[in-house]
Amino acid sequence: MTTASQAPGARDLSDLVRADRVHTSLYTDPAIFDEEMDRIFNNCWVWVAHASEVKEPGDFKSTYVGRQPVVVVRDRKQKIHVLLNRCRHRAATVCEEKKGRTNSFVCPYHGWSYGLDGSLRGVPHPESYGQCLDKGEFPLKSLRVEEYAGMVFATFKQDQEPLADWLGPAKKWMDLFMKQGGGFPIKVAGEHRFRFPGNWKIQLENTTDGYHFPVIHKSFLSTVDKQTEQMLDFVNGPGFVEDLGNGHSVMVMIPDLIDLEANLDAPIPARFEELAEELRADYPEDQVRRIVRAVGGSGFNLNLFPNIACSMAFFRVLRPVSVDETEIHHAVITMDGGPAAGNRARLRLHEHFQGPLGFGTPDDSEAWERVQKGAHAGTDLWILLNRGLPGERVTPDGRVSDVSAETGMRAAYQQWKKLMCATTAVPSSAAVPSVTTA
């Protein structure tokens, strides 16, 4: 009775994650959730934006790192900053818009104004402060920012290992994923946002869950053409799931679509013939083939711990709201400067499956909601993650098993355990009182 609400410190968290299962309390215990926000989200590289979302100087986007509101903004020197969305005077948010372009951030309460790099520029009626306010001491608090393949990550931890090291073998999969620009830079062109009443890790698991696809998405599969249906019938196929270290993993559903620039001579699928014909008016055949092949997206889902996935044709972003509430964004990807017809095809494909009115997402969401509800029964029981364990083998990048194996989930939970059970003190900038400028 009491175990579900005990503070994490009061028991051994490491015992809640085993090689083949995790304890149900990982979905339901609010104290564990609080600890996760500190030890994982305030303590890892967390994805905040794709560079195309803040393309020009002054472009900004507001989002969250864990539970903390931040603003992602590009300054005039092209540097991307991630700033806590909190005025240094008395804490009001300085930005309430989801995205836009600006010259500065002006707090609406007493008018303190900040530059695009977060520096405090102006304070109305400064006389009353005499000599007791040094503006240099009170910029918007900055996170450390690094970028790989156009994906922008931030961390509170100034001594965090470089992003490239953290991503490790995942980097080559990110490079492959970006090929769906079809020769153009990729661009985030909007997103579907929805929430489900369930723990964030239920979504984290789902990105490399091939097992669920033919079951929960049966109604979606009945709305696609035969060729696509066969392509998506991958559970007994040659695909695989690979643990890439640091909690990252990849699930390859359609090996033929790992590299979108390979096999360009293969016949164009029937569903894209009309598009190909339209493109032929403006592009040579080799480019038509490259674009058409890219339009349908990659044949894999890459899960980057803890909050972002490159999922076939879109970015899947998760935001933990509370122990039993998670917000998901499915950001659509288009070809920046690419053919309108190709981009329309991508937009319509996204709408077909994703979002609150899509033919796929609502069924996922319903299943996740049921997981959370069911997790309140049998609070001493475990979540099984042993699928594909017997066939798992070691690779240079990590471990690999069949396409419907739970290898990716096991990878994520081992990373969870490592971070949650680390004995070194958590240098959570959020928890440390500080007036330094960082």
Added chain:
Amino acid sequence: MNTQLLAEVSAFLWREADLLDHCDYDNWLAQWREDGLYIVPIDPDATDFADRLNYAHDDHAMRVKRVARLVGGDSVSTQPVSRTVRSLSRFHILADDGQTVTVRAAQFLREFRKETLRDYTADVTYTLARDGSGEGGFKLIAKIVRLINSTDALHCIGYIL
């Protein structure tokens, strides 16, 4: 004000609302002209939809698939089905060129499914073709449902708005 036109238009649209609330999708599909578009935008200010992301951008083929999914029994998010009651009011005829009529209305929809009652409020713009063959003399050629909270994170919607 052309109250005769207003009466004809509202009768047609109230019928549409009633068909959706009672899951009479065959008759709902028959209210459409083949080239009509059912659109639920995200961007409240958008007036062109083809080149941007929407929640739904359904042509005839997609409407038929959407209906099939709702009644097919394979989609766990529509089992049990949501019960909905919607009311339409505040009809405003925006344009009438003799061939087509554009009308804007307020839609208040309440949905109940499993243990939760939800509200969806929308500004809906319809474009109707005068068509002697359609019930009530019209066919739908566009229905744009602008949810007032379209830019927020929504819960999943397992029915037609």
